[in-house]
Amino acid sequence: xxxxxxxxxxxxxxxxxxxxxxxxxxxxxxxxxxxxxxxxxxxxxxxxxxxxxxxxxxxxxxxxxxxxxxxxxxxxxxxxxxxxxxxxxxxxxxxxxxxxxxxxxxxxxxxxxxxxxxxxxxxxxxxxxxxxxxxxxxxxxxxxxxxxxxxxxxxxxxxxxxxxxxxxxxxxxxxxxxxxxxxxxxxxxxxxxxxxxxxxxxxxxxxxxxxxxxxxxxxxxxxxxxxxxxxxxxxxxxxxxxxxxxxxx
Ligand code: G3P
Ligand code: CA
Numbered sequence: 001x002x003x004x005x006x007x008x009x010x011x012x013x014x015x016x017x018x019x020x021x022x023x024x025x026x027x028x029x030x031x032x033x034x035x036x037x038x039x040x041x042x043x044x045x046x047x048x049x050x051x052x053x054x055x056x057x058x059x060x061x062x063x064x065x066x067x068x069x070x071x072x073x074x075x076x077x078x079x080x081x082x083x084x085x086x087x088x089x090x091x092x093x094x095x096x097x098x099x100x101x102x103x104x105x106x107x108x109x110x111x112x113x114x115x116x117x118x119x120x121x122x123x124x125x126x127x128x129x130x131x132x133x134x135x136x137x138x139x140x141x142x143x144x145x146x147x148x149x150x151x152x153x154x155x156x157x158x159x160x161x162x163x164x165x166x167x168x169x170x171x172x173x174x175x176x177x178x179x180x181x182x183x184x185x186x187x188x189x190x191x192x193x194x195x196x197x198x199x200x201x202x203x204x205x206x207x208x209x210x211x212x213x214x215x216x217x218x219x220x221x222x223x224x225x226x227x228x229x230x231x232x233x234x235x236x237x238x239x240x241x242x243x244x245x246x247x248x249x
Pocket of ligand 2: 045
């Protein structure tokens with residue numbers, strides 16, 4: 001079986017459950033986050049949008065159509081309406097009734113237990129998230145974004161917030177430079193954009209690299225051998241089997 005052996009002398013990679021354990025449960029729901037915790041993920045990745053009345057809710061798309069029984073933009077419904085939607089039945093019948101979580105509800109369950117990577121795609125959601133974080137000091141949070149202006153604004157507002165730079169296209173050298181400028185804690189490149197010079201550049205400035213999205217254990221193993229610090233994975237159970245913690249999960 002493919003597994004990391006003690007003689008490999010490698011750090012165990014950090015496993016972020018991408019939208020929760022989204023291979024086995026509906027993405028960005030409490031069910032997916034609980035499943036991720038149960039199978040030994042180190043952290044949860046989740047996506048934030050704002051309701052019409054400005055409450056941060058956990059859902060990937062700007063619109064409701066793909067992952068709920070609602071339609072149209074998330075931002076067109078207030079929180080009470082969003083909470084009535086079903087975000088589980090599209091995935092499998094046993095998840096009927098699973099709702100869209102608020103960011104606050106995820107924090108109340110997981111703050112203090114697992115690291116949370118909140119991906120923020122737009123400015124207002126970033127500011128609302130900052131306000132909520134101020135009320136939850138026990139939360140261990142990394143905020144990541146493809147929106148580099150938003151990352152700059154967050155850094156201006158909070159000099160201590162853990163920020164990560166997401167990268168999927170364009171000039172990776174500039175993205176690493178931005179990570180340094182922001183004193184970011186990590187660089188998050190898309191798996192098919194990773195290359196040897198990129199990893200060398202990150203190692204030179206001691207910038208940890210977490211690659212998304214990696215579900216294939218063999219690919220994960222080869223990334224670890226190249227020095228990456230961890231992954232975002234839809235299947236934390238499969239990767240935990242390859243990278244077992246001492247004494248079990
Ligand atoms: O954090 C990496 C990843 O989540 C970014 O892409 O589309 O899954 O939000 P996406
Ligand atoms: Ca995401």
